[in-house]
Amino acid sequence: MKKYGILSISIFILLIYAFTGDVYAQSIEYLRGKVIEITSEDLDLDFGGGMSGDVQYFKVEVQSGELKGQILELENTSFGDEVYDLWFEVGDRVFIEVYETDQGFSGHVVDYQRDIYLSILLVVFLVIIILIGKIKGIKAIISLGVTIILILKILIPMILRGYSPFYMSLLTAFASTLITYIIIGGFTSKTIGALAGTLVGLFLAASISFMISGLAHIKGISGDEINMLLYLPTEINLDLTGLFLGGVIIGALGAVMDVSISISSSISEIKKNSPMISFKGLFLSGMEVGKDIMGTMTNTLILAYTGASLPLLLIINAYDFSFTRMINMEFIAIEFVRAMAGSIGLIAAIPATALTTAYLMTRKEMKKDV
Template identity: 25%
Template sequence: MNVLLVLGAILFILMVAIGGKKGARSFIGLFLNFIVLFLTTLFMTDPNADPIILTIIASAFISCINLFYINGVNDKTKTAFLSTILTLSILLLLITLVTKYTMTQGFGEEETGEFGAFSLYIGVDFVKIGASMIIMSTIGAIIDVAISISSPMREMLIHNPLMERRALFKSGITIGRDILGTNTNTLFFAFFGSYLGLLIWFKDLSYSFGEVINSKVFSAELITILCAGIGVALVIPIASWITAYFFVKARDKNNMI
């Protein structure tokens, strides 16, 4: 516990020293996000609750925390929030279908030993739980890309007030292309780092390459990475179009007044 407190204190000091008040809000936002995820997990254990609806509600709260609480309520965060929710809605349909037909929900063969003494008939829909897990793993990257696009697009419009909507949209796409590769690589390295022990275990068990690829644990995580990458790719044109549309519309309205 002392190590956790020390590391948390170091993180807080660095975030405040570098980010100031926004850094302090970001640190508090970590705990708020944890509370949202914890409560969502508790509600998902209720057989009468719909995990998909709970995921949408939790995603909306997480988006509000990371956008409005940390960065304030302004035109940039509003367009980023709208882009995030729209992207998650599209992605949720895709993820539900993928989880259903790939049958990667539930526990893999490598994990069953730990649950051998427990009953898995707990009355919840594991397909929806699996889809919810993927969404929760994706939302952070989608929010990050959305605000990373809307913020510089706003700055470009401020420095070039006569920019047309099409040109502003193309600028957003260009910005998105620059951050697409780094974000997808971040998702990949996060997966590899968290499952490094599992990969070593596969080697010790003399798994062939085909057995590793077809393992439910490996396939489920790989599907998570691919779905997250799809979400990151989708949010780029969505955020660019929404930001360009609303920013230019607001500029024209103000000029008319």
């Protein structure tokens, strides 16, 4: 048990590094601070040109860097934009960008500090997994850490260096699936069966999304984040269509893995408790389990993509677009292809997993019969 404790601590450190390592390395100019006093607030000021807004004057105590302990007097302007405006209260923890002026140091608030609360949430998540799952929970944490590191330290950097997002996503998905299954179940017939089902499902999801994106002229350019990628400070021309296809693969990976390992584990348990069961019996049992899982997991995928697109759906409904106009909008088409391709891949994983696992579990008996 001791070695698993060491592993869990190690993977926790890797998770923190994966989430925050690059952020802190690239954000040295941003200092932590705490709002200690609201000096004054001027509301409904006229800025001319029909613009009005509110101005807030406050003091911030710097809590990191060479200026730690110093008090800065800052101001903040709000124009009534709920998305981008900030409005502070005493006690708020913030990030500030500091610069030197003739009168000393000044700066402005960049954003709230959120990493503290996210770290607390992460610790709670890890503790619950370990308490409920014990050794298997620790293995789940290790596999999660490996997946996060593969994405943040390999997939994303390789894409930014100009490698194909589509093929890099496929390789990342394969590596993540293989490592996760080996960590959780070891190199067994159950693992090989689940791996085969996952790969079949992902390959089908990738093939369908690739084909439909070409036929439907889906470029993958949708949303502010994608548009911002067009202006990255790099000479690399990102393949946005490949990025969309890679997103389909990564998005479907979790659900397909879940279905495959559930079916494979069920078949393994059935074989353990009924050693004389035939290949056909195991296969049909796996299919029945898969059918029960299929409905909920397909809903999970579709609801996840719908939830991500909910603001866009509200806008479309508010402006009363027709169904024909709506379904032909690229960002709707993108989410539709993601949901459908992922769901088809998930469904295809069911017979592939059941067939492979049932064969591996009964191959010795089948050879004896021959």
